[in-house]
Amino acid sequence: MNRPTRPVVLAGIKHCGKSTLGRILARRWNVPLVDTDLELEAEFARRTGRAAGTREIFRELGEEAFRKLEAEVIRSLADSPEFRVIALGGGVVSNRFVEPETLRRLGLGVWLDIRPEIAYPRVLRRGLPPFLASAADPEAEFLRIHHEREPGFRAFAELRFPIETERPAPQVAAELAEQIEKGIDL
Template identity: 40%
Template sequence: MSTGDGRGLTLTAPARHGQSGADVSGRGAVQTSAVRKVLDRDRVARLTAALGTRSIVLVGIMGCGKSSVGRRLAQAIDLPFVDADTEIEAAANQTISEIFAQHGEAYFRAGEQRVIARLLKSGPQVLATGGGAFMNAETREEVRKAGISVWLRAELQVVMQRVRRRGTRPLLQDPDPEGVLRRLLEEREPVYALADLAVWSRDVPHETVMNDIVAALEGHLGLPPAQD
């Protein structure tokens, strides 16, 4: 359920925590055996102990793989996976496209900020945020206090190819979606660069990018590198 206060969404539905890293959306289950080959139990234990109560917060432009890679990462390190956009839709009982169409982007961003602040109180978890969420200074501060932010970097043509497959991104409902995406990258990349870590998302198996994130986290947390 949602109510409007004139400043943005008041999202009151409870967060659906306890989700595993498995793909609960029905768009293709994570291959657990393949993921498990990447990380052994001791490595997972060291990483999660070093994280403590902090969340791993994935940021970056739409189509960079925050949800698909995030699910696999959560599965591999035995943490819940939470998609902020999914939580917003569940709380508002509307799709993000409907929220944009009926209330506008500013209204959506206000609700997004509130939802992410709420979710960060429930760590540790792997939290995938929307493409514009990290642009909010208050959200960045909440993430800094409660998590480790990871920017999934991606080239324009890579993300454009990915978002074309879905065609449901509200900000790309424009005669020149590639031009819009290019502008968004130019505006947002300097802010994404404020994240604690940056990992390239590219056209390789999701597990490869996931393993890159784990290695970056281990370095950030001062853990020994994995042995080949």
């Protein structure tokens, strides 16, 4: 097993497996996992003195202020040379406040290209986030967002990893790790 020489950055639509697969990869390579949603929550707590989840922060700040805070978190991560696995929030690649060059500086961009018909039931199981809960047709809105973000994921990714069926996370992570390790100089 070869460990990648650059940080590995997982991107994809909501509930594609970024955090779950990221944890497994980080353990495999014995490196830290950085989840940008958790980093955003920590930054919000530092600024306000209050703990809140990303959904609550999004509702409280509104989308523009939330995306600006998210961009600050991404810029601070891009300035660190530490090797790690990074799980990006689902909207980071389409965040207009995050420069493409900043995303490239994070590390090896991996797009977890999950079929929306696999991801959407996962979203339902965990509860609709604010941006879907307020939609007249949450599933249609999810599909619209998926389609809208796809070019950003495509532009970001040095490696596209398709997820076409629901399978156990350890199996998916092992396949992803093998692809990354084979293409070590990606």
